[in-house]
Amino acid sequence: MQKQAEPPCGRLTGAPVRRRGRVLENAIFEATLGCLADSGYAWLTMEGVAAAAQTGKAALYRRWSSKEELVLDALRACLPPAGPAPDTGSLRADLVELLTRMRAAMLSEPGAAARAVINEADRERARAVLELVLARVVDPTARLITEVLARGVARGEVRPEAVTPLVVDVAPALMLYRAKLGLGASSGSGAEAIVDEVLLPIVRP
Amino acid sequence: MQKQAEPPCGRLTGAPVRRRGRVLENAIFEATLGCLADSGYAWLTMEGVAAAAQTGKAALYRRWSSKEELVLDALRACLPPAGPAPDTGSLRADLVELLTRMRAAMLSEPGAAARAVINEADRERARAVLELVLARVVDPTARLITEVLARGVARGEVRPEAVTPLVVDVAPALMLYRAKLGLGASSGSGAEAIVDEVLLPIVRP
DNA sequence: ATTCTAGTGAACGTCGTCGTTCACTCCCAG
DNA sequence: CTGGGAGTGAACGACGACGTTCACTAGAAT
Structure with missing residues (x-):
């Protein structure tokens, strides 16, 4: 493999004291x-x-x-548990809260680690690791979004036919893509922007 | 690095004949x-x-x-050139054609190679390589989508305020995400589905 | 205090890969 | 035909990482 001298990765985690x-x-x-x-x-x-x-x-x-x-x-x-779906009574507020949570998780260290795994998803070498991340991060994310959208349907805020696996994947896909392209820090890709520019227009009746 | 015995990657490219x-x-x-x-x-x-x-x-x-x-x-x-934006006279047809092209490119070998680079985008080791892929693949993709959407605006098929960097990123982000999660082959993520379920609803007036 | 076990730091042999070199051979251009 | 340069396959020394071992020690439990 690559013959570069590798400094220790990650951050040193404290004083060199014997721990057990x-x-x-x-x-x-x-x-x-x-x-x-x-x-x-x-x-x-x-x-x-x-x-x-x-x-x-x-x-x-x-x-x-x-x-x-x-x-x-x-x-x-x-990896933190996904937590419950927000239920504020308003679709927009639910989505903003959920995406804000997702974004914070994505920027956390476990989230960044999970992202790295997703990025190497087609690697046979990391198959089991990928499956864990799918089960613990990707699938719960999709479930939460589906739940929020379903509540929106019940309230007449969401077209019923808008709740598809594709639509459910839009927000996580966008967040990952923008993060990868180094656009995550720009003001245009916060949770509110994604909700207002992308998700609400998709699902509106 | 990983001490696994690595078989030659990729496919052997022909008979062992001396080439120049x-x-x-x-x-x-x-x-x-x-x-x-x-x-x-x-x-x-x-x-x-x-x-x-x-x-x-x-x-x-x-x-x-x-x-x-x-x-x-x-x-x-x-890496193939991006080619011109489709101009069929219909927003939907333009988007379907463009996304079909994007999808075919993504599934080609150069496309798969570019994808691998994007997936390692935050690696300092591949910075120059990433920048090439951004310049040759990502940016042209965004430009083509923007162009098609702008034409739709002129025809009254697209809300003018819908043409944002976020919206422009939705399709490539989705395609990459679904490909990464191994969902690329399902019928739910072809070009038509993305256009009909996601893009058209976003931009409709 | 004593015992036991886990932790430490170093060393080891092995392997894959790096980047380089070399003798030989092919093959193109003149 | 000849010369020159590119290609071949093998070998080399060096290095990083692997997985393992070991003498010593810290520290918890009794």
Whole structure:
């Protein structure tokens, strides 16, 4: 593989004090997600994670026999639950709240790690990791949006035929795309803009 | 990096016959794009490309001093021009034709290679490569969609305020997202579905 | 205080890849 | 036909990362 000298990825997670058990595992998980977010799955190495967590490889290999197992466990431990769908009584407010939450999650470290995995989705090497992210992030996202839209249908704010898998995917797709193209920070792609310019026009009766 | 034994990526490009000059370069480019599409930028190696092109590393290094240079040249040589915007007189027909073209391009090997690059967009290692793909694929895509929508505005088929960068990004974002999640082959995400379920509802007056 | 176990840091042998070199050969142009 | 340059396949030394081992030590539990 690439022969570049790789600095430790992610951020160093604290003073070099001997840690044990759960404390050490949490530091390793944090380092793992940092490496994932910074460098993606392909470039993540056990040596890099160990260095970022300020521990030794032996401590990693005592727990996980492979990089994939480590990444799976780190994601399982750190990916937040999706939470309930907003129910404010207004479609626009629901969507803004939901997309604001999605956006914050996407910009968090676990979110950035999940994004890195999605970006390498067609890699056979990360199949199980991708499936975890699909189950824990992508599918719940689609469900929440579907739920909010369905409530809108019941209130007459949403055309019933607008609730399709394609429409449900628009917001996450846009957020990921804009983030990838480095446009995530611009004022044009906040939650309100996506709701007002894209989602509400799509679903309006 | 990952210590797996890597089979040659991409497809072998022909009989092991000595080739020279342009012929060899084209075989190398094809092998490069194949490796990009199959494995992405991170996992692409000079050794792998050389093996896939059935040539020697020396032949590669005589021309390109780095993996990045090689990938840049391969993409420059093989990414097709965007072509003109469709102008059928009907917004829907224009959009369907344009998105059909985009989809075909996306499923082609150069398109798959470009996709791999976009997916690693936040990688500092592929910055120049990403910029090439932005300039040759992403920006022209946005321009074509903008042009088609502007024509629709002139014909009264499109709300003028609907022509925003966000709206312009919806179709490519969706296509990439669905392709990444392995939903590209389903009947629900062809060009017509995206036009009818998403784009036309967004822009309708 | 003692015991036990997990953590540490270093070292190891192995492998894949890098970038380079080289002897030989092909093949094109004159 | 000849010369020159590009291509071939193999080999090389170096390096990063892998997965493993080990002597020592910290620190928790008793």
